[in-house]
Amino acid sequence: MTTLRVAMIGYGFMGAAHSQGWRVAPRFFDLPATPEMALLVGRNGGSVASAAAKWGWSETSSDWREVLDRDDIDVVDIVTPGDSHAEIAIAALAAGKHVLCEKPLANTVEEAEAMAAAAAEAAARGVYAMVGFTYRRVPAVALAREIVTSGGIGDIRQVRAEYLQDWLVDEKAPLAWRLQKEHAGSGALGDIGAHAIDLSQFITGQRLVDVAGTIETVVKERPLLESGSGLSGTAGVGVGTVTVDDLALFTGRFDGGALGSYVASRMSTGRKNALRIEVSGSNGAIAFDLEDMNALHVYDGAAPAGRQGFTKILVTEPEHPYVGAWWPAGHMLGYEHGFSHQAKDFVEAIAAGVQPEPSFADGLHVQRVLGAVERSSEERGAWTNVG
Numbered sequence: 001m002t003t004l005r006v007a008m009i010g011y012g013f014m015g016a017a018h019s020q021g022w023r024v025a026p027r028f029f030d031l032p033a034t035p036e037m038a039l040l041v042g043r044n045g046g047s048v049a050s051a052a053a054k055w056g057w058s059e060t061s062s063d064w065r066e067v068l069d070r071d072d073i074d075v076v077d078i079v080t081p082g083d084s085h086a087e088i089a090i091a092a093l094a095a096g097k098h099v100l101c102e103k104p105l106a107n108t109v110e111e112a113e114a115m116a117a118a119a120a121e122a123a124a125r126g127v128y129a130m131v132g133f134t135y136r137r138v139p140a141v142a143l144a145r146e147i148v149t150s151g152g153i154g155d156i157r158q159v160r161a162e163y164l165q166d167w168l169v170d171e172k173a174p175l176a177w178r179l180q181k182e183h184a185g186s187g188a189l190g191d192i193g194a195h196a197i198d199l200s201q202f203i204t205g206q207r208l209v210d211v212a213g214t215i216e217t218v219v220k221e222r223p224l225l226e227s228g229s230g231l232s233g234t235a236g237v238g239v240g241t242v243t244v245d246d247l248a249l250f251t252g253r254f255d256g257g258a259l260g261s262y263v264a265s266r267m268s269t270g271r272k273n274a275l276r277i278e279v280s281g282s283n284g285a286i287a288f289d290l291e292d293m294n295a296l297h298v299y300d301g302a303a304p305a306g307r308q309g310f311t312k313i314l315v316t317e318p319e320h321p322y323v324g325a326w327w328p329a330g331h332m333l334g335y336e337h338g339f340s341h342q343a344k345d346f347v348e349a350i351a352a353g354v355q356p357e358p359s360f361a362d363g364l365h366v367q368r369v370l371g372a373v374e375r376s377s378e379e380r381g382a383w384t385n386v387g
């Protein structure tokens with residue numbers, strides 16, 4: 001295998017990020033196969049053509065089903081809203097295509113179960129599926145996992161994870177697809193809470209088994225969208241009902257015994273993209289904040305009295321995960337690098353014939369946590385088994 005020809009379905013914000021990943025990864029990492037940006041798919045012909053020209057996709061199509069019959073497509077990358085993930089992913093896996101699917105895996109637990117079953121069946125044929133929890137690939141996060149899962153902070157006792165944004169504080173922000181349950185599945189909980197859940201499980205190596213929480217739609221009606229689609233749409237005439245949460249708070253218990261507390265909010269005034277996690281152990285702690293993403297704060301409980309405190313490690317050295325492929329030591333990375341790391345890891349796993357992570361089974365587990373938080377909220381915050 002020398003090339004992997006990719007078809008990407010969708011071309012919004014995540015389409016731009018994934019394009020960057022596919023384009024740049026083979027230029028910085030020595031990959032066992034070179035991803036080729038073969039086909040970009042979207043319903044609006046004009047917009048797809050200009051996106052393809054801008055990002056460097058060779059061909060375009062207006063029908064994702066075209067990829068199923070094409071022998072020259074090896075990978076299907078799904079960056080559409082959640083309402084089409086299951087249909088596309090299951091069909092692509094059945095057609096023998098490796099699949100990378102944006103998070104959250106699906107809009108419902110039932111869809112995610114069907115996707116995970118299709119992925120398990122495909123893996124037995126050497127066809128692999130991965131879900132795009134990209135923040136696992138931020139070097140400081142990967143380093144946090146190395147430290148925590150190798151016992152570097154002792155027994156894990158407490159996890160505090162939050163993902164805070166403020167783009168919905170403005171009551172005039174329009175009713176984009178991310179605010180409609182039929183397209184997005186859920187709101188802050190599924191869109192950004194899913195990242196906090198995944199990171200907490202990735203860094204600790206443990207899984208949530210029970211949750212208790214509350215979700216809330218703070219602004220219940222918004223102006224209809226006139227143009228644009230994502231986070232920066234323009235409001236038009238008339239109003240519509242917001243059918244997803246914009247604020248979610250919950251607690252959770254891990255299978256290893258630790259307790260976690262979570263906030264997922266699009267109402268955190270002043271917080272732009274603050275994905276924060278702190279893990280406290282019996283002998284130390286780690287803390288990460290995406291708004292300061294080149295740093296990991298580490299507390300060593302074994303340091304002598306009077307010399308203890310969180311140490312800020314700049315995760316910019318060749319010894320750190322992913323970093324050596326980029327710039328000379330000490331030079332920073334940004335949001336987009338995670339997508340190159342994701343492309344690299346996916347290509348390497350396919351070439352080696354091993355299951356890439358996070359798998360669809362991992363995505364299904366996150367989906368179950370999301371579903372359990374919603375059920376808990378309906379029961380006034382009762383503890384609810386993830387299942």
Ligand code: SOE
Binds near residue numbers: 013165191192231273
């Ligand atoms: C919007 O809230 C969003 O783009 C999410 O959809 C992404 O997953 C997250 O990485 C940044 O915020």
